[in-house]
Amino acid sequence: LIGAIIRGDRVIIPRGTDTIRVGDRVIVFALPEAISRMEALFA
Secondary structure, X not given: OEEEEEEOOEEEOOOOOOOOOOOOEXXXXXXXXXXXXXXXXXX
């Protein structure tokens, strides 16, 4: 679950139409067993 997108000095609570751009920072909530998969997805 993506909890927030940090873009510059803005914090965006994502909705279905938001996209992740190069340079964005993302706050992700995940179960412990899914962390390595999430890291690979965003690498």
